Amino acid sequence: MSSNPPRWADRFLEWYCHPDLLEDLQGDLYEVYQKRRTENGKRAADLTYVWLVIRSLRISAIGKSKRLKNSIFMMTANNFKIAFRVLARDKVNTAINLVGLTIGIACFLLMGLYVKQELSFDQFHSKKDRIYRSWLKEDYGEGKIFFNSITPLRFRDLFEQNFPEVESAAQLVIENHLVGRGEGRLDERIAVLSPNFFQVFDFEIMKGNKEAPFPGLRSIIVSESYARKYFGDEEAMGKTMSLQIGESIEDFTVSAIMADIPHESSIQFDIAISTENNRQLYGQGSMNAWFSIIPENYVLLKEGASVESVDAKMQDVVMGYLSEEVERGQYNIGLQPLTDIHLNPDVPAGYAPVSNPQYVYILGAIGLLVLIIACINYATLSIGQSLRRAREVGMRKVLGAGQSTLVVQYLSESLLLALIAMTVGTVLTILLVPTFNALTGTQIFFTFKWWHLLAYLGVGLAIGVAAGIYPAFVLSGFRIVSILRGGSQGGGRHVARKGMLVFQFLVTVFLISTTLIMRKQVSFMQEKDLGFTYKSVVSVRLQPDPAAQRLTQVIASGMENGKLLKAALQKHPDVTDIGMATHMFGSNGWTQLAYTDDKNVFRRFAFLNVDANYLKSFGIKVKEGRDFEEGNGLDERQSIIINQAAADYFGLENPIGDKLPGKEFGEHRIIGVTDNFNFTSLHSQVEPLVIAENAMPILQGISDFNVEDSPVPKLVFTYTGSNLAEVQDILGKEWEAIFPNEALDFSFVDEKIQQQYENEARLNKLITVATILSIVIAILGLLGLMVLVVNSRIKEIGIRKVMGATPITIFALLSKSFISQLLVAIVLSVPLTLWLISKWLANFAYRTEIGVGLFVVSGMTALLVAALVIVYHTLRASRINPVESLRVE
């Protein structure tokens, strides 16, 4: 029996150990390893081996290994002592370097935390590799595809009964219900969970039975923070809460308390009840429906089972049930890994929003870029310093220092600096996290784990080496004779230095342009004329009758109740344009209806149920035909208005008086055509839309419908008063009088519309932060370089002043090389920015233009910054009395 100790430890030993000593030492270590292994097992033996390898370092020191002498391990306390003195001697430079590196590190860490968090979504479940979420894609040809990760209720049984690979299937619905304790009731997001949910996922049950968290039909689970919200400091277990289920209000008993769900979870809820309530919630019909989607279905595969074998059988299983309804390939089911959910935009979002992975990459890259700039900054400055340190290098070389000794010395300096910067940067990051979150609307956390210390050292070392390696070699490579003779160093190095400066400015200009264009796109979306007015428009969610079950009943009873509120609000002079509709601007997921027309073409369109006042309240123009009329009985029964997109889609050339093509609709007539207005977010084009006061004639003809956002009617009105707090007051009072037991739920439409672009706005803020930081670093770098340039030319400037040079000539003298480098950077940044930004803009159906002005502005900004730094130094340099600068030597 023979087994090997850790390979890396061996490599390490072979690397540092003197070849004469290696063989027998290593042999002995092996022998000891084998003995220890038979006695104490592999783990103990491995540990011993590593320990012995480290201990062996002292033997090598005796053996006078040549390699060791020059290696990094000779960076003794002495090196650091010298490094410390060097850093302390040149305080300005050290400060500049330190601030630059610290900012770079802080930026890197902040972006890193964000990226890490995005990547760690749903990773905390112990069975995550076996958990999949099902999706359903109905494809009826001609691009008519329904693709959802919300699936039918019956999928749970489907998976458990037909696939031996599936260990269990869990189900989750998240929807709003009124929840209360005592009198008041609040609209809360409630999860409806299958009882096995907590066995599939690792959400922690703190009190109660994890195996059977719902002992009965009327059991309810609350999270810790909600237990506190509803019960305060009282013990929540066993207490009752009321919940509106279907038409009745039921008492539920708290049967378990769950730990709050971590932020990095796609599945988020605070209150949960059991799927045993499904029948009452969704009706018998939906229990076995194939075309009505309600929950997210998750499957847990058995250990070792492959998802491919499940996939392979899907179509056959489906056809076993549905061969009469659909053709092969029309009804497709698939599985998506749990850990894929958060960052995969190809599968539609379920109950949790999906992040755009692009943003994660962009921000990760920017964090890294800023760090790289900071490192380059250090390198440029160190090389810039070379003139000053040339003599020191010369002296050391004369005294017998080899190049490697000097490299080690300079690396010690950068390492020391990097470690200090790392420490300060980490502390800064921890302090900045709350500000950063508040500023950018992100939610990142700084958690400490023991391996962070190692990572911390590792990153510190890496930064130190990255920043210091190039200057170390340049500095140590100076030839003695030329230094001591006082000559300048070869031109090649200036090229490298210039290259780095150009790169630094390139990134800065790139970031400035990116920030500007993103800001432009975000404000473009927020300010684009959407085809309706929405400033100061308030939307109030109405109360349908609890008994209402069918969609039409929900809408009709909601609007009926809405009339009461409308009448009440009309008394207030500041409230105008009151209307009602099933969907509100600023939310996606409007009701989608679909049918197959008489030519066998599959048709899909958005549908909005309104009252006669609605289009007027939003200022939506009817460009052909007319708007609905109040009190017109025909309008109330059968008139419809379509948008221009619908007219084009259905191919109606003279739409007024016409019908939607297809014979199965109820009696209806098109009375008007509106302009296209952007009723959903600007990420997508305007879809065909049908608007009616009465949904019945249209609903009769459709074969399929899809409602993501609740179609419970909302009342909208424009508030013309100036004080927005008053509107809340008015609404509250009127609501209280009409619906004393129901919670008021209202929002401002413009806020909702802005919220659609939250992601973009957040990204923009993050990049702005990075841009500002990179500009600061760039300024620091330029500042440092200028100090050196001015100092090295101080005599020249002195002589020029004596000869009569003005500050302007001195400015020209100092700025000449920098400005040309900056111009190169600006020119180079244009194609880079264009390429990346157009990729990003492709995400939007409506996008702003990338103008030349953008590059002019960002270029000018960078130039201005550079010019300011140079002016500052010009003034400083020209104020020095030539007598002072020329007296030396």
Place this chain on the structure above:
Amino acid sequence: MKRESLGELEELVLLTVGSLAGQAYAVTILEEIAEQAGRKPDVTAIHSVLRRLEAKGFVTSSMGGATADRGGRRKRFFTLTVAGRKVIDETMLVRMGLYKKLLTILGS
């Protein structure tokens, strides 16, 4: 002649090298010391002592055979040199002298 001084562990190792009669390499020395003196220094300690002894000229070494559990690497066998032998003798003489004195004072 200037006397080389021996550390305590050095002395022990030197004695063990002598007593192992040509079979002395780090691991056997380690085991012998463990068995005879009940101490268990780690193998790197033995190594560094051996290097020091070699530098002082008390032992010489030559490379010997390899075994499988050494991953095919050869052993370095140590033998006493004349100087080594001498230093042991001298140390022993000093100790014996002192020990005898002790016995005469305390009685046996």
